[in-house]
Amino acid sequence: MVFHAIDGKGYTSNLDLAHVYSLEEAQKEYELSRDGEYPISADHIDSLSIAKVDHQCLPAISDLTPSDKYVVFIKGIFDGNDVYWVDMNGRRSTNFIHAQIISRTAAECINHVDYVVVPFELADKMKRRTFNASLLNKRKMVTAAGLKTPERLKKRRRRIVNPMTRFNCPACGKINWQHNPYDFDGCKHCDEGLLIGSQWGAA
Incomplete structure (x- = not known):
């Protein structure tokens, strides 16, 4: 919002x-x-x-700049512009509070094809309350x-919206209301358009 x-x-x-x-x-x-x-x-x-982070504020590939703490998000999948953070059990959430903090050693072992690793400090600085x-x-x-x-x-x-459509009869000009909004179904006053239907029915 x-x-x-x-x-x-x-x-x-x-x-x-x-x-x-x-x-x-x-x-x-x-x-x-x-x-x-x-x-x-x-x-x-x-x-x-909740705190979320816009992917435009983060690198598109892993950033292993020296740090004591890192967090991981899924590459290429967003909720609007916001990234999905993951923990070591594979659970994902856009809420930054659920992002698992990992060590440098763990960060180097992550699958960097499907996930992006960034320093915790970088992501924490970019979070915003939403x-x-x-x-x-x-x-x-x-x-x-x-x-x-x-x-x-x-x-x-x-205000009640009328579900029917107004048509003026091309023959007598009187107003007709009908459910079909596209084609004139016939006039209830002079039978214009209804005669053809009855002839087809008789045949």
């Missing part, structure tokens, strides 16, 4: 660079928001945040947090 950056400087997935609003400011932003934009309780976001959009609970994180749904959004939710 991406957030408004500090001082309106675009968007960011890094929570430490996201703008934090007061309740009053958040409500005002909600009133002016576009579709898909919601003010969310910062406390809830912080409690569910929030997974699948964890969003609008009732709990928006409404229960004290934010009121704007009237325009309430009206949009109440």
